[in-house]
Amino acid sequence: MSCSINLKNISYETSTKEVFKDVTLNVSHEEKVAIVGSNGSGKSSLLKILAGLIPPKEGEIFLFHDKMNSKKDFRAYRGDIGYLPQDVSDHFLCPTVIEDVMFALRAKGVKKDEAYENSIKMLEELGILHLENRNIYDLSGGEQKIVALAGILITKPKIILLDEPTNALDEDAEIRIINILNSIKKSMVIVSHHKTFIEKLTPTIYKLKNNGLEKIS
Numbered sequence: 001m002s003c004s005i006n007l008k009n010i011s012y013e014t015s016t017k018e019v020f021k022d023v024t025l026n027v028s029h030e031e032k033v034a035i036v037g038s039n040g041s042g043k044s045s046l047l048k049i050l051a052g053l054i055p056p057k058e059g060e061i062f063l064f065h066d067k068m069n070s071k072k073d074f075r076a077y078r079g080d081i082g083y084l085p086q087d088v089s090d091h092f093l094c095p096t097v098i099e100d101v102m103f104a105l106r107a108k109g110v111k112k113d114e115a116y117e118n119s120i121k122m123l124e125e126l127g128i129l130h131l132e133n134r135n136i137y138d139l140s141g142g143e144q145k146i147v148a149l150a151g152i153l154i155t156k157p158k159i160i161l162l163d164e165p166t167n168a169l170d171e172d173a174e175i176r177i178i179n180i181l182n183s184i185k186k187s188m189v190i191v192s193h194h195k196t197f198i199e200k201l202t203p204t205i206y207k208l209k210n211n212g213l214e215k216i217s
């Protein structure tokens with residue numbers, strides 16, 4: 001099957017240490033894979049590498065079979081990658097929830113009425129319609145996380161990268177997120193410590209270790 005993501009022998013180091021090496025991963029179109037691993041094993045760093053936000057030390061990254069040699073190459077795929085960071089507090093561009101969710105659609109040229117309608121539907125689906133006109137910076141951490149997810153999913157990216165999407169979420173919110181993610185047939189890489197959550201999304205789970213990814217299911 002054709003792949004959306006191919007990583008070949010990716011290694012990453014910080015200024016003080018080697019975090020991981022020899023990470024090789026293929027993610028097919030519409031496939032969901034989960035990555036687990038201990039604190040500090042490099043899961044968030046690997047997602048940032050995949051999103052083109054930081055470079056690996058070594059290795060090759062292919063998106064839709066195109067080799068990514070630099071940030072410039074990633075720029076061509078910016079609209080195709082939806083990345084939810086672990087900490088969303090500085091992720092927002094607009095003051096209110098509805099404006100922020102609409103923003104990405106408006107930036108893609110979607111007319112205001114249509115962007116509003118679609119955004120309201122997304123807020124409804126994620127169970128946060130009551131937050132529509134709230135100031136984002138007055139929201140709780142869990143509420144901010146769902147708003148950030150809404151802003152990502154609304155643009156229908158071809159590749160979805162989620163770093164701890166259920167951190168700080170209550171049970172109802174988690175169920176809604178499981179349902180919506182299961183309904184999306186796109187390539188997805190999900191980093192989470194939450195085993196029951198990822199098992200409801202995908203049977204394909206890797207553990208990140210310092211010498212690569214180990215397939216654990």
Ligand SMILES: Nc1ncnc2c1ncn2[C@@H]1O[C@H](COP(=O)(O)OP(=O)(O)OP(=O)(O)O)[C@@H](O)[C@H]1O
Pocket residue numbers: 014015019037038039040041042043044045046086
């Ligand atoms: N900007 C940075 N400068 C220096 N070290 C960093 C930086 N970002 C991450 N690290 C280090 O890189 C390693 C991997 O961090 P990363 O956040 O990717 O791990 P993680 O597996 O996502 O951890 P967690 O499960 O705790 O979220 C850690 O040892 C961390 O301290």
